[in-house]
Amino acid sequence: xxxxxxxxxxxxxxxxxxGLVTFDLLDFQFPAVYREVAWPMPVYLLVVFxxxxxxxxxxxxxxxxxxxxxxxxxxxxxxxxxxxxxxxxLKI
Amino acid sequence: xxxxxxxxxxxLLPTYNERxxxxxxxxxxxxxxxxSGYNYEIIVIDDGSPDGTLQIAEQxxxxxxxxxxxxxxxxxxxxxxxxxxxxxxxxTGNFIIIMDADLSHHPKFIxxxxxxxxxxxxxxxxxxxxxxxxxxxxxxxxxxxxxxGANFITQVLLRPGAxxxxxxxxxxxxxxxxxxxxxxxxxxxxFQMEMIVRARQLGYTIGEVPISFVDRVYGESKLGxxxxxSFLKGLLTLFxxx
Numbered sequence: 001x002x003x004x005x006x007x008x009x010x011x012x013x014x015x016x017x018x019g020l021v022t023f024d025l026l027d028f029q030f031p032a033v034y035r036e037v038a039w040p041m042p043v044y045l046l047v048v049f050x051x052x053x054x055x056x057x058x059x060x061x062x063x064x065x066x067x068x069x070x071x072x073x074x075x076x077x078x079x080x081x082x083x084x085x086x087x088x089x090l091k092i
Numbered sequence: 093x094x095x096x097x098x099x100x101x102x103x104l105l106p107t108y109n110e111r112x113x114x115x116x117x118x119x120x121x122x123x124x125x126x127x128s129g130y131n132y133e134i135i136v137i138d139d140g141s142p143d144g145t146l147q148i149a150e151q152x153x154x155x156x157x158x159x160x161x162x163x164x165x166x167x168x169x170x171x172x173x174x175x176x177x178x179x180x181x182x183x184t185g186n187f188i189i190i191m192d193a194d195l196s197h198h199p200k201f202i203x204x205x206x207x208x209x210x211x212x213x214x215x216x217x218x219x220x221x222x223x224x225x226x227x228x229x230x231x232x233x234x235x236x237x238x239x240x241g242a243n244f245i246t247q248v249l250l251r252p253g254a255x256x257x258x259x260x261x262x263x264x265x266x267x268x269x270x271x272x273x274x275x276x277x278x279x280x281x282x283f284q285m286e287m288i289v290r291a292r293q294l295g296y297t298i299g300e301v302p303i304s305f306v307d308r309v310y311g312e313s314k315l316g317x318x319x320x321x322s323f324l325k326g327l328l329t330l331f332x333x334x
Contacts, residue, residue: 002330002331002334003249003251003332004332018278033293034311040100053244054249055195056244057241057244058103059238060222060236060240060243061233061240063230064227064228064231064236064239064323065226065227065241065307066227066228067228067229067306068229070227070229070304070306071229071306074195074306075115078116078195080254081116081119081120084119085115085119088155089154090115090151090152091151092112092148092154
C-alpha cells in the first residue's frame with residue numbers, strides 16, 4: 001500500500017468513527033457528552049498537530065549543531081594538503 | 093591496523109568544475125584510508141568540466157597510482173543517477189561510497205561508516221546531519237528552518253526510518269546500490285530520498301552515522317523558491333507512489 005493509501009485509510013477510519021459518534025448514525029443513543037466531545041475533535045486534533053509541528057521544528061532548529069570545530073579543522077587540513085601536494089609535484 | 097579481509101571500498105566522486113577541491117578531497121581520502129588500512133579506490137567521474145578538472149585528476153593519478161585513482165570521465169553533464177551507474181560499472185570494490193567532491197563531506201567519517209557497517213552488517217550506511225553530534229557549518233537561520241521543516245514534512249509523510257533523507261554521504265553494498273539506482277526515477281534531492289525509501293521497501297537495513305556538513309558554497313548558491321517547489325513536488329510523488 002502506498003503512503004497515500006495508508007493515510008486515506010486511516011483518515012476514513014477516524015472519519016467513520018467520528019461520524020458514528022457525532023451523528024449517532026447507528027442509533028446507539030450515546031449520552032450527550034459523547035457527542036459534545038466528539039464533534040470538535042477533528043479541528044482540535046489538527047490544532048494539536050499544528051502546535052506539535054511548530055514546537056518540534058522550532059526545537060530542532062534551535063538545537064541544530066553548528067560545526068565550528070569541523071570548519072576550523074578543515075581549513076587547517078586544506079593548508080596541509082596544499083603544501084604536501086606541492087611537494088609531491090602537483091602543479092595548479 | 094591492517095585489514096586482512098577482502099573488502100574493498102570504491103569511492104565515487106562525480107565532479108563538475110572541481111579543479112580546486114579535487115586534489116584536496118583526494119588527499120583527505122588517501123590520508124584516512126591509509127591510516128585505517130582499508131583497501132580502496134577513488135573513481136573520478138568528470139562530466140567534461142571546462143575548468144581542467146580532468147587534467148588535475150591525471151596529475152593525481154601520477155602521484156597516487158592508477159590503482160588508487162581511477163578516471164572514468166564523461167563528455168558532458170549527464171546527471172547523478174547515471175554517474176552512479178557509470179561508476180558502479182567500473183568499480184572493483186564490493187562496497188561503494190558516494191559523497192560530494194566539494195569538501196562538504198569529510199573523509200574522516202568513512203572509517204566510522206565502515207565500522208558501523210561491519211558492526212551491524214547493514215546494507216547501507218547513511219551519514220546524518222540531524223542526529224547525535226551531526227550538524228552543519230555555514231547555514232543561517234533561514235536555511236536551517238527550511239532544512240528542518242522539509243525534513244519534518246518528509247518524516248510525517250513517508251515515515252522512512254532514517255533521519256536524513258536528502259543527504260548524499262553514504263556507504264552501500266555494491267549490489268544494493270545497483271538494485272536501487274535502477275529503480276529510482278527522481279532527480280536532485282528527491283533522488284537521494286527515493287533511494288532510502290526504496291531501500292526500506294526492498295527490506296534493506298540502514299545504519300546511521302552522525303556527520304558534520306561544512307557548507308562553503310551556501311553564500312553563492314541560495315536555496316530558492318524553485319528548488320523548494322520541485323522538492324515538494326518530488327515528495328508528494330513519492331508519497332503517492334511508494
